[in-house]
Amino acid sequence: MKNRRIAAFFAAAVLVITFASCSKEEAEHEEPSKENTVVIEPVEPKPEEDITEEIPQKEPEEQQTSSEPEEIPPEEPVEPEEPPEPEEPEIPMPEDESLLILVNPWNYIPEDYTFETETVQGKYKMNVKAAESAKAFVAAAKEAGFNMQLCSAYRTVEKSAELYQRKVNQYLGYGYSEADAKTEAAKWVAPPGTSEHHTGLAMDLVSSDYWNYYSDLEHDYEKFDSFKWMYEHCAEYGFILRYPKDKQDVTGITYEPWHYRYVGKEAAGYIMENGLCLEEYLELIK
């Protein structure tokens, strides 16, 4: 019996020592026994929870930072889309490049420039390349309720010389010097050789009601409904408003709301859509 009690005592003592050592081992985070893993398990989820808590904190930060750039990218793609439009490859060219002939104060009409003419309205003639489109343009205006009347179309260099000299004489009569009279006259009548009317591709026209109020071509024509209609629809017939108000420095000619120039539908559409004048368009397609 004593032996059993002693054995039982030793067994109990061993258990106590074992538990005591185990609790020490737990504190040291060693995992030699099954009991340790049971104790450690509840400890591990805590750092996991900490991690999972940290991750969602990062995600909203990333979302916030990513949501800010997301607002910018939509703006950035819009900007790159715009530049390609004015780029050279997308600029339409007319099939017949002779329609783009440039005649202005710095570019005289070539002496050998010739073409066939066709009557457009009454005594007015135009280059055959523009005549049919001019007729269609005027006919469409009539359907819209505007009775457009030409007052100038194809003009020879001789005719320009005559008109120009008449204007010079007018200023000489006002007491201007010869030089000043020529300068002033050139503001109203292109000196011979520099008028776009020599090409047969240009025409001056206003609606018949205009002459009820004015006796000469004035900038005020822009106030008429017929002007607004012509301006909005000219490109559909291959015409451009040749001397816009905001391009006087580029064209060398004062604003002329009555002067239209035929360049073909492709070029006209691009020029009118982009608010250009012929000089600027020719610079772009160089």
Ligand SMILES: [Zn+2]
């Ligand atoms: Zn004109």
